[in-house]
Amino acid sequence: MAADVRIDIAAQFVGKKAFKDAETSTDRLTKNVKGLAKGLLAVYSAQKILSYAKASVKAFAEDDKAATSLGVTLKNLGLAYGANIGTVNGFISRLEMQTGVLDDELRPAMDRLLRATGDVAKSQELLNLALDIAAGTGKSVTQVSQSLQKAYLGQTQALGRLGVGLSRAELTSSSFEEIQARLATLFAGQATAAADTYAGSLAKLTIAGNNAKETIGKGLVDALKSASGSSTVDPVVQGIDAIANAIANLARETGDFIAITRENFNLKDLSFFYKDPKAFKGLGNISMTVSGQVDNAVLKTQTKVTKLTKEQAAAQSKILKDKRLGAAIDKANLALGKGNELFDMDKIQIAAALTNQAEQLGKATSSAQVLQIANDTARLNVKRSILALEDAIAAKDEAAIIAATKKLNEDLKVLNVLGMQNVKLADIKSILDSLKPKDLINLQNLLDAIALLQQIMGMPMGGNPATSGNAANNKSGAKVNPNVARLTELRQQTPPGSPISFLLKEHIEEIIAESSLSASMVDEQSKIAMMRILGRTGIDASSGFNPANFRASDNGDTINITIQTGIGDPNAIAEAIDQYLTDAEQRGTLRAR
């Protein structure tokens, strides 16, 4: 931003940097290329000439060896008479030029066929055929000539393996002449046609080059012979031996020279020259040799160190790469786990089913439906707990496994309770009770405390409402509960929905209602007794309780409540009270209704 916020004054064009750079680079490149070309030309030319010379000599040697071997074969077969050798060599040369197959392949093939047939003409014929088959099948001339050689000698299986289009039956039942005639028909003109192709032309060029190489190689060998002044290379070999001996003697003499030098000159006396015997490098060539050895040792060590360093770096790189891969795999597994959780159909179905059960529970109208829903919910909970346990086992999380097992056991217990056809109310009650919050006040303790207070205040125990209430309650409870239990057992034994079951149910409900009524009465009596204890007037016939005076002693105010309405009309009384309360609320004297 700041770069643009400026005013340039009096600018000068100095040329675009890119152009200048490009120009400089081009100049430098041109110079480098020229230098490189010069250097390369020198090195490349020398190397090429040397390597070409080597290759030429090698090619000549191999060709000469093959030609000699063929000549020896002809001689051994008694065919080295007249113009046979020349005929064979001329034939191979012609074939080479015509078909583009190297004489390096043709000579051994011819050699092989000559040994099998013992006839120059037949061998030429078979070599021609071999060239056709090789061109037609794509096999090498060597392989085809070997197969033909074997077939000529009676083993036709090899010929069958060439894939020439003759069945095993044909090969075994036919004579070699018949097979040859058949093959000649099948592969007629293949070699010539192949030679006329582009690839064939290239092969011919290669052959020309190789022949040139062989010729040059021959020339070089001849040159060596001429240099040694002999018709063979033996003097050259002798000369090389002499050079080797001379070099060995030179090394030996050098060693002697070192020994003599050390004896004659005590270098320790020459303090200006001598510094450290180990550091002494000697004189002239000797010093060069020793320092060269030291340098070589250092170089080797350095090379080893470099190699080791590279190996270590490579190993570190591999470890790092493996770690990265591991981290990536972990990450992928984590993501996959999340994905599995998201798309775990079992879990989805269970969650949906539980939601549905909750909805159904809200709509349930009968206890049977509620029981069925409770059963289904318990089963779903068990299934969910099983899945959670499986997950925990898969995750190898010990704490999770313990927690999941505990949860599964609890769910199974609930299912077991619900699953029993003989439903025990007490068990269900225990289940439901476990869900309810605990009572904050223990009533029994409270009653006991009231009894104690009565004792302290010297009240007669007979008037103790708690005692009487408890007695009544206990009495009533002892009387009712066994009946309810017995009737419930009886009802469970009867078929559900039957009239007897219905009657029993009504009877049980009546007993329970009576029990509740008596219990509430006991509660009322307890309240009155409590008010007596606390010095209040109780609400009973003899107490003379006046609501207008109730809590009058708290602040000394008198509360007058006058309800003006018709006597005996409950609605009118209710409306009047409601209006009064509304007014009070509007005035702000009533906190809440």
Add this chain to the structure above:
Amino acid sequence: MPTEVKGAVELRKALRKFTPDLAKETQKEMGALLRPITNKAKGFIPSASPLSGWSKEGNGVWGSRLQWSTGEAKRGIGFKATPSKPNRSGFRSLARIVNASPTGAIYETAGRLHPQGRPQAPLAKVVAIGHSNYGKTIRSGSKDQSMSNNPNAGQQFVNAIDRTGKVVNAYKRAEGQGGRATRKLKGRAIFRAWAEDGGKTNAAVIKAIEGSKVKFENYTLKVK
């Protein structure tokens, strides 16, 4: 658009090499010509923050760097009398007036490209999995678009700054000159000062360079 001269860079090299005193004298002379412009430009910098919140430190990397400071904005205005590096077009300026501080540059240039504020960038949902804002809808746009949720934020900013000083175009098109005029010579401080100068300083600087050339030629003639 600076006046093009030829051989000034070479002249300066020659001055430094053969007549260092003359080189220093030339630079001093140019400085004396440019200083009034920069002083005037500094006077255009408001003494208080153009926007009340600008002087408060913000968040992030630019929180304190972009905090308004009158002193910093004034200190950022200056001149250089040495040749610059070649720009992309191959020109080297022999002298220049700069407004280098970030806050000064903002004050200088705010609204010169978008006088009505930058257009608001469109909202787009981030769909790239793994992105920190994946699934969220954010504003996504180029540098020429505002990322603020307030569509008038840019305009309000420019208006507030405009109350302290208007953008002035220092570019004067010569007679018969064609082509698109540069928008990079518009501003509230240095460009305003340069525009108000009316080209007198520019001519004086060129004259000073030519004067040094004459002096150098006289010196070389004397040496010969």
